Amino acid sequence: MVTITFNEAVSGFTNADLSVANGTLSAVTSTNGGLIWTATFTPKAAISDSTNLITLNKAGVTDAAGNTGSGTTVSNNYAIDTVRPTATLIMADTALKAGETSRVTITFNEAVSGFTNADLSVANGTLSAVTSTNGGLTWTATFTPKAATSDSTNLMTLNRAGVSDAAGNIGSGSLVSSNYAIDTVQPALARSTTVGAMTLSQQLDSLKATQNKQLSDLARALGAMG
Known part of the structure; x- marks a missing residue:
């Protein structure tokens, strides 16, 4: 909130009489006949500035007697930081x-x-x-x-x-x-093929064939001795 207080009621005062650094003012208004005026200040976006002033040109106002203001009045300093984090x-x-x-x-x-x-x-x-x-x-x-x-x-x-x-x-x-x-896919064996491996049945058949051959050889040997 910005408050402008004159020493007496004035007329003719508008925002055109104000110079505003790094922001905007809503329209100035008075509720007591022109003695005190207020407005809302909105700072400019994406600004970081520690030295800012509002300046009033008093030549734009007059009192009830028709006297025109003279010179300028400067506000107190205000700082602005509207820079968003990036x-x-x-x-x-x-x-x-x-x-x-x-x-x-x-x-x-x-x-x-x-x-x-x-x-x-x-x-x-x-x-x-x-x-x-x-x-x-x-x-x-x-x-x-x-x-x-x-x-x-x-x-x-x-x-x-x-x-x-x-x-x-x-x-x-x-x-x-x-x-x-x-x-992060670890290497894996996609397919395994065993060459020459025999099933249990094949192994038993092979063992039987070997035993039969051995018995046959033994019988022939005994026959030859008799």
């Missing part, structure tokens, strides 16, 4: 095999709070809990790919609406990582 998301290894993991780094343009794994959507794998060691500017986690998976197109998505900066600005929209490939 980020980059980088996976160190974008081609993962069985037994491998990858470090994931999420770097914001300013320190944020409220960031958890719930703000991340992860394809074909899991992330350890995101942590920051520099006050919320940079966050890291370890990605572990899903077992027995072969997929060359995977993405990680950050929902920025889950984070806010020190000024209370909430992130907007989503951020998608670069593509990463996963191949």
